[in-house]
Amino acid sequence: MIFRPLKYKKFAQKAVDKLQESQSEFRAKYDTDNYASWFYNQSSETLRLYSDDKEIYFRYIPVGTFSLNTNTWMWAWANEDSIEPRKFRTLKIKEFGEKKNYENLSNALIDGDKYTGWESTAIAFDIIGGIGTYRVISDHLEVYFLLTEQITKEQVEKIESELIECSTHGKLRTAFICQHLNTENKTGFEEAFETYRGMELGEDDDLQAWCAECEKERLKDDGWNDESMEFAKIKLVCERCYFEIKESNLDAKKH
Ligand SMILES: [Zn+2]
Ligand SMILES: [Zn+2]
Known part of the structure; x- marks a missing residue:
């Protein structure tokens, strides 16, 4: 020692x-x-x-x-x-x-x-x-x-113009989630690609996640269509909200 x-x-x-x-x-x-x-x-x-x-x-x-x-x-x-x-x-x-x-x-x-x-x-x-x-x-x-x-x-200026103003976290990068995701309920957490906090995102990459029910809808037609999009009602959140929701959903798996 x-x-x-x-x-x-x-x-x-x-x-x-x-x-x-x-x-x-x-x-x-x-x-x-x-x-x-x-x-x-x-x-x-x-x-x-x-x-x-x-x-x-x-x-x-x-x-x-x-x-x-x-x-x-x-x-x-x-x-x-x-x-x-x-x-x-x-x-x-x-x-x-x-x-x-x-x-x-x-x-x-x-x-x-x-x-x-x-x-x-x-x-x-x-x-x-x-x-x-x-x-x-x-x-x-x-x-x-x-x-x-x-x-x-x-x-x-371009970076700043693409940020979303979150009432909880301030100005941050934008992320997309389905209407069912939140930190209260364990709904499952499906992502467009594997993500981690602070990751670099390419021009065309967005943080995107949806719940298990939305995933079922999405798989019915082998991908997003008008119907599953209507079911998901994707909304915008800040990236910190995104990871808080992700972590609260993943926590559930451990118990
Ligand atoms: Zn959903
Ligand atoms: Zn936020």
């Missing part, structure tokens, strides 16, 4: 060294130190750096936050206040931590110091990948991002 912290330290240091190297290239390439302000949008998972005469946009995956009040680090997957779908990508770090017995990676909340944020972000960069990292300080919180790609203002 005594070797574990040392083993973790070495692992973390390696990740920090690796990030430092690619981060200096990243900063040189995008000149990220020379913007006066930042703004990030959890709904579209985009970061905007800007000055009077220039701006640049990136897509990001939230890594976590470090509280300067409590000196604790919280991984993004554990943060219930944030709405970024891709925060669940950080569960990959948790899984890795569980496998290696690194509690700093598997626990939701860890005690830390001024290095913890960068160290955790370096490990995220190593495990998840990206083109660079960025940190902003908002009130008492340091917020860390993995930047996955540079995007244009038009692309940001």
